[in-house]
Each structure stands twice: as structure tokens, then as C-alpha cells.
Amino acid sequence: MTASRDRAVIVGIGESPYARWGGIADRSQFALACEAILNAAADAGLPPSAIDGFASYSDDANDPARLMVALGIDQLRFASMVWGGGGGGSCGALAHAAAAVESGQATAVAVFRGLCQGQSFRFGQYHAWSPDAAFTAPFGLFAPAQMFALLARRHMHLHGTTSEQFAEVALVCRDNARRNPRAVMHGRPLSLEDHQASRMIADPLRLFDCCLESDGAAAVIVTTAERARDLKTRPVHVLAARQGSSKGWGSGMLGGHNMPDEIYATGNARVMAGELYGRAGVTPEEIDVAQLYDAFTATVIFSLEDFGFCGVGEGGPFAADGNLRWPDGRLPVNTAGGNLSEAYIHGFNLVVEGVRQLRGQSTSQVADARLCLVSGGGSVTPTSAAILGV
Amino acid sequence: MPYLPDTLPFPAPDMDAAEFWAHCRERRLMFQACGDCGTAQHPPLPVCPACQSTNRVWVPAPAEARVFSYTFAHHASHPAVRDRLPYNVAVIAFPALPGVKLISNVIDAAPSALAVGADVELAWDAGPDGLWLPRFRLLT
Numbered sequence: 001m002t003a004s005r006d007r008a009v010i011v012g013i014g015e016s017p018y019a020r021w022g023g024i025a026d027r028s029q030f031a032l033a034c035e036a037i038l039n040a041a042a043d044a045g046l047p048p049s050a051i052d053g054f055a056s057y058s059d060d061a062n063d064p065a066r067l068m069v070a071l072g073i074d075q076l077r078f079a080s081m082v083w084g085g086g087g088g089g090s091c092g093a094l095a096h097a098a099a100a101v102e103s104g105q106a107t108a109v110a111v112f113r114g115l116c117q118g119q120s121f122r123f124g125q126y127h128a129w130s131p132d133a134a135f136t137a138p139f140g141l142f143a144p145a146q147m148f149a150l151l152a153r154r155h156m157h158l159h160g161t162t163s164e165q166f167a168e169v170a171l172v173c174r175d176n177a178r179r180n181p182r183a184v185m186h187g188r189p190l191s192l193e194d195h196q197a198s199r200m201i202a203d204p205l206r207l208f209d210c211c212l213e214s215d216g217a218a219a220v221i222v223t224t225a226e227r228a229r230d231l232k233t234r235p236v237h238v239l240a241a242r243q244g245s246s247k248g249w250g251s252g253m254l255g256g257h258n259m260p261d262e263i264y265a266t267g268n269a270r271v272m273a274g275e276l277y278g279r280a281g282v283t284p285e286e287i288d289v290a291q292l293y294d295a296f297t298a299t300v301i302f303s304l305e306d307f308g309f310c311g312v313g314e315g316g317p318f319a320a321d322g323n324l325r326w327p328d329g330r331l332p333v334n335t336a337g338g339n340l341s342e343a344y345i346h347g348f349n350l351v352v353e354g355v356r357q358l359r360g361q362s363t364s365q366v367a368d369a370r371l372c373l374v375s376g377g378g379s380v381t382p383t384s385a386a387i388l389g390v
Numbered sequence: 391m392p393y394l395p396d397t398l399p400f401p402a403p404d405m406d407a408a409e410f411w412a413h414c415r416e417r418r419l420m421f422q423a424c425g426d427c428g429t430a431q432h433p434p435l436p437v438c439p440a441c442q443s444t445n446r447v448w449v450p451a452p453a454e455a456r457v458f459s460y461t462f463a464h465h466a467s468h469p470a471v472r473d474r475l476p477y478n479v480a481v482i483a484f485p486a487l488p489g490v491k492l493i494s495n496v497i498d499a500a501p502s503a504l505a506v507g508a509d510v511e512l513a514w515d516a517g518p519d520g521l522w523l524p525r526f527r528l529l530t
Contacts, residue, residue, distance in 0.1 A: 126399065126468040132433050134403040134411070136493050138517050139525075140394050141479045142467040149461035150481055157459070157506040203462040203476070203501070248439065248489075256433045257459075257481045258491050264459075 005226035008098035009235035010388070012046060012221035013352045014039025018184050018343030021213040022118030029215075033062035033114030034070050036217035044221045045232035046108060051221070053078030053109035055096040057089025057376075058346050062114045062217075078106035082243065082384070085254070086123070086144070087293055087339070087347035087377030092384035094351060095241035097222035107223060113348035114217030122213050123344075132255035144295060145210050147253045149202035151379060152298035155265035156204060158313065161301065163204055165316030167195040169297035169333075170208045170340055172324045177337030179363040184212055185341040209297040211339035218348040220355060234390065236358045239371075240279035241386035244272025253379040267302035267378025269385060277308070280387040284308035287387070288369040289357050290331055291350035293377045294338040300324075303375050304331075307385070326364040335364040350374050351386070358390040392516040393497040393525055394477060397470045400518040406434045409448065411521065417514045419451040419524045421490050432490045452486035455526060457508040462501050478504055482526055498527045 016032040016039075017024070024032065041048045048071045054064040055078070064079040078100040082089030090113065097109035117123065126142040141147060155161050174190040177183035190208060198207035228235040249268050252259045263270070277283060284307060292303040301315035309331055310318035318324075326332040336342045336353040343349055354372040356362045376384035403411050410433070413420040423430045424438035425445030437444055460480040466472040478499055482492045496510055510526035517523035 131404050131407075133399075133401040134407060135433050137399045137401055138394075138521070138523055139479055139493050139495050140398065140463060140468075140471055140474075140477055141493050142463075143465075145465070146461055146463050146467065146479060150459045150479070153461055154459040154481075154506065200462070200464040200476075203464065205461075256491070257493055258432055258489070261458075261483075261488075 005224060006102055007225050008101050008222050008238040009225050009228045010220045010238060010355050011223055011228050011231050011233050011235050012040040012044025013355050014043055014219045015182070015349070015352060016217040018182060018214055018216035018345070020184055021122060021215055024116055024215040025118065029114055029116035029119050030062050030066060032116065032217040033112060034067070036114060036219040037071065037110045037112055040110060040219040040221045043233060046221060048072060049074045051108050051110050052076060053097065053100050053106035055080045055093040055109055055111045056113060057082035057093045058085050058087065058113065060113055061120065078109055082382065084380055084382060086380055087295065088380035088383045090347040090351060090376040090384060091241050091374055091386040092243040092376060092382055094222065094238065094386050095243060095384060098238045098241050101222055101224050107227060109222045110219055111222060112217060112219035113346045115346065116215040117213050118215055130251040130255045132251050135256045145205050146202040148296045148298055148379070149205045150257060151253060151265050152204055155298065155301065158265055159316065161316035163196065164192065165320045166209055166297040166301065167192055168319040168324065169294065169300045170195055173294060173334045173338040173340040176326055176335050176364045177341035180336045180342060183337040183342040184214060185337060205296055205298065211295050212344045214343040214345060216343050216345050218345045218352050220351060234359055236355045237389045239282070239387045239389045240276045242272060242276055242279065243382035243384045244269065244275065245381035245383065246271050249381055251381060267299060267306045267383065268380065269303065269306035269375065269378055269383050272383065272385065273307045276385050276387060282371055282387060287331065287371050287373045289335060289366040290333045290373045291354045292333050293347045293350060293375045294334055294340045295377055297340070299378050300333065302378055306378070307373060307375065327366065332364065332366050335362050335366065347376055354388050358388055393495050394474055395470045396516055396518050398468065398518055400521065406436050410434055413448065414522050414524060417522045419512055420448040421451055421487060423447055423449045430487045430490050432492065451512065452484045453511065454486060455482050455484050455510050455512065457496065457504065457506055457510060458483040458491055459506055460496070460504050476501065480526070482510065492524065495525045496528060497525050503528060
């Protein structure tokens with residue numbers, strides 16, 4: 001693929017080890033973030049001091065003020081944070097970085113997410129997510145599993161979606177994790193029977209419908225196609241990356257659930273998806289592999305519909321028909337195991353895996369993958385997504 | 391005994407939402423609406439989403455209400471609910487007030503009795519800090 005020399009590309013990827021929450025206790029969350037960024041710079045063949053921008057999301061605690069000193073940054077030119085908690089901003093942060101390098105504000109931006117839930121707090125426990133929490137907490141609506149359960153139940157009511165169809169997403173992710181030694185759930189096979197026998201968390205979502213809670217960090221380095229010529233890796237083009245939220249969505253799933261009725265049981269990404277494909281100049285049919293944000297199995301079903309891989313209401317049958325399976329499905333998803341089975345790095349590990357696919361380096365490599373869609377956490381404001389290509 | 395313990399967290403509402411809760415203390419379920427175009431809005435906002443008027447008024451919740459979606463929580467995400475599992479959380483819709491949905495609980499619904507579309511009626515229940523919470527019961 002050729003693109004204008006001014007367009008954004010990803011030239012480096014880096015990760016820390018991933019572990020169950022609380023599993024990394026011998027070094028700080030900040031140390032993990034540094035490790036991931038340093039690994040990404042080394043992968044790119046870029047001296048860390050040449051990084052001149054940082055972008056993150058979800059109120060990441062590893063702020064540029066400390067990072068620039070620890071990494072020996074020569075001159076900081078860009079620092080940004082995407083609004084909103086959870087993983088909604090993963091590709092939004094990538095979009096910030098792309099905008100920064102394409103507009104000349106910075107030359108090499110590290111986009112990252114680093115979290116040790118054992119050192120901070122567990123996202124699965126009560127937390128006052130939004131100013132609307134007064135309208136949810138007194139009624140016992142505390143945790144993302146419960147919030148997404150309300151959307152999942154509505155989807156089942158409208159479209160006949162079943163728990164077994166949700167389960168297929170969990171089984172696909174676990175199967176991919178089987179081939180990925182970095183995955184927290186590597187070597188832990190999962191069957192449909194295991195899923196159906198797992199304890200109910202928030203009806204209809206069972207334990208294995210829920211993502212992991214993890215410690216770890218992941219990062220990529222974004223620069224321009226022009227500058228990438230001097231670096232050692234094959235650049236992966238950011239064909240499109242953007243944020244979005246549909247009219248009236250508001251804090252939606254995290255707040256009082258006052259999203260418009262007709263899009264309530266969605267990932268809040270339909271309009272943004274159309275704009276994303278338009279910007280990239282590609283169609284859903286051309287996407288070879290996708291990394292779809294999987295805080296819960298149901299969120300992948302919503303994304304399949306939002307991003308046009310199937311019709312509205314068809315996400316459950318589309319999954320159950322084997323379309324998400326590696327290597328022969330129409331659209332292999334979450335090929336490193338995703339948030340469900342690799343690690344819950346708020347979906348930044350999905351961005352990293354998207355790059356690996358286009359480099360031909362995935363442990364579940366899709367043959368001749370040229371286009372990968374990555375989505376950020378859905379049903380929030382803003383959600384985000386990106387289309388990467390080679 | 392209230393449906394959920396009155397020790398549940400009640401994060402302080404912001405200034406725009408304070409009047410909603412003041413009405414609840416008097417056991418009146420009122421929603422915010424636009425004094426100019428009439429559009430109802432929840433949670434409360436200082437500006438009408440339809441016409442951007444700042445003329446905010448309060449209207450009584452319609453009696454007719456139904457379950458838009460629901461879940462039964464089987465896991466205690468807060469220690470205060472440990473001995474109340476499973477409990478339900480429901481999204482309540484008001485057909486006469488499109489655009490308004492309220493997070494609440496259906497206090498008398500066994501797991502097999504709750505369904506999307508079920509008709510419910512308001513049933514005030516004791517909440518944290520001396521509040522009355524707008525909960526609902528199934529209409530039979």
C-alpha cells in the first residue's frame with residue numbers, strides 16, 4: 001500500500017508481560033508503562049529520546065510529566081488524553097497521535113495504556129462512573145457487567161439472540177489465546193459446556209461472558225510514512241481512526257441508560273463506522289480480520305452489527321455460524337485472545353494485535369491480511385475505531 | 391425492609407439534578423421538561439436538548455410505566471448487596487414520555503416473573519440518607 005508521505009503510520013509495538021489483576025507486584029504500574037513504550041521504541045528502531053508526544057485514554061495514571069523524564073525525551077511537543085473511562089478511547093488516542101503527526105505538531109507519538117488493577121482499583125467493582133451515578137448506584141447498578149447486561153437483555157428481546165451465541169465469542173477468544181503464549185488464559189481451554197455452567201454474574205451475562213481483570217501495559221509508536229522510511233520496521237498505515245457518539249447517546253450505558261430506544265442495544269458506533277469506512281476508502285467486505293473490543297461477549301455482537309459485518313440483529317447468528325473462527329471464518333476476530341482471554345489492557349492490546357496481523361506476526365495469523373479493523377470500547381461516549389492497512 | 395439496603399452509595403447529585411431528588415424526598419416522581427417546547431429529559435440538564443431553551447420545568451411522571459430492559463445481579467459488586475443476591479435492576483420506560491428512561495428496581499419480581507415489556511407501577515421505597523427511591527412493582 002502506498003500513501004502520502006505525510007500520513008500516519010505505526011512503526012513500533014511494545015508490551016509488558018500480562019498477568020491477572022494483582023499478578024504484577026514486583027514493579028509499579030508506571031514501570032510497566034515505561035517498559036511497553038521502550039519496547040515499542042526498540043521495535044521501531046527509534047531512540048526513546050526521539051519520542052515527542054504521548055497519547056492515552058481512560059484517565060491513564062502514567063502522565064507525560066513523568067514519562068518525559070523517565071524516557072529522556074529531548075523535547076515534548078504533544079500530550080493528549082481522550083475523555084471517558086473504560087476502553088472507549090483506545091483508537092481515539094491513536095487518532096490523536098495520527099492527527100498530531102499529520103499536522104506536524106509532533107514527529108513520533110507513543111500511544112499507550114498501562115494499568116495494574118492490583119495497584120489501583122478493579123473496574124469490575126463499584127465506582128462512580130459519571131455525574132449520573134446518583135441515578136444508578138442507589139438502585140444497585142454498580143458494575144459494567146450489570147450495565148452491559150441491560151443492553152444484552154434488550155438485544156435478546158429484540159433479535160432473539162441467545163446465551164449460546166454470546167458464548168461463541170468467548171470460545172473464539174479462548175481458542176486464539178490457546179496459540180498465544182502471552183495470553184493470561186493460555187493453556188486454559190474453554191468449552192460451550194464450561195461457559196453455560198459458569199456462574200451468573202448479571203443475567204444474561206455469565207462469568208465467561210466477562211473480560212479479564214489484568215495488570216499490564218501496551219504501546220505503539222506513530223509517525224509519518226516519510227519518517228518511517230528511516231526506520232527498520234514495515235509501517236502499518238492508519239487509514240482511518242476516529243471517535244464518535246450518536247445523537248442523544250450521552251453517558252448512556254455508564255449513566256442513566258437514556259440512549260434513544262432505537263439504538264439502545266448497540267455499541268453506539270453505527271454512524272461513526274460509516275464515517276470510518278468512508279475516510280479509509282474501504283468497505284466492511286474488504287476487512288480481512290478484526291479486533292473488536294470485548295469487555296463482554298455481547299459487545300462483540302453489537303460491533304459486528306455496528307461495523308456492517310452483518311445486518312442489525314444478525315450478530316448472534318453471524319457468530320454462531322463460525323464466521324469469527326480462525327483460520328477459516330469470514331472474519332477472524334481478537335486473534336490474540338482479546339480482553340476476554342489475552343488481557344484486559346482496555347483494548348490497547350487489540351491495537352497491538354491489529355498491527356501484528358498486518359506484519360504477518362500473529363500467533364493466529366490470517367493469511368495475507370491487508371486490512372484490519374480495530375474497535376475501542378463501545379456503548380460509551382466517545383467510542384472509537386481504526387482501520388489499519390498495509 | 392427496603393428492596394436494597396439503605397447503605398448503598400448515593401453519590402451527591404450535581405446542581406442540575408438536585409431538584410429531582412428534592413421531589414423524591416416528598417415522594418413525588420417528577421421529570422424535567424422544557425418550558426418552551428415541552429420535550430422531557432432525564433437525567434436533568436440545564437439546557438433543552440431539542441431547542442436549547444434554558445426554561446426548565448418539572449412534570450409528573452405518567453402512571454403508565456413498563457420494563458424496557460432488566461438484569462438480575464448475581465454477583466456483589468458492592469459489599470452492601472452481599473445478602474440480597476440476586477436482585478434486579480430494571481430500565482423503566484414511560485410510553486407517554488418518550489425519551490425518558492429511569493434506572494430502578496422491580497421490588498416484587500421473581501426472576502421468572504420479570505420480562506421486557508412488563509407493566510409496572512410506582513412503589514416508593516426507603517433509600518439512603520432518608521431518601522425515598524422511586525421503585526416499581528409488577529402490575530398484575
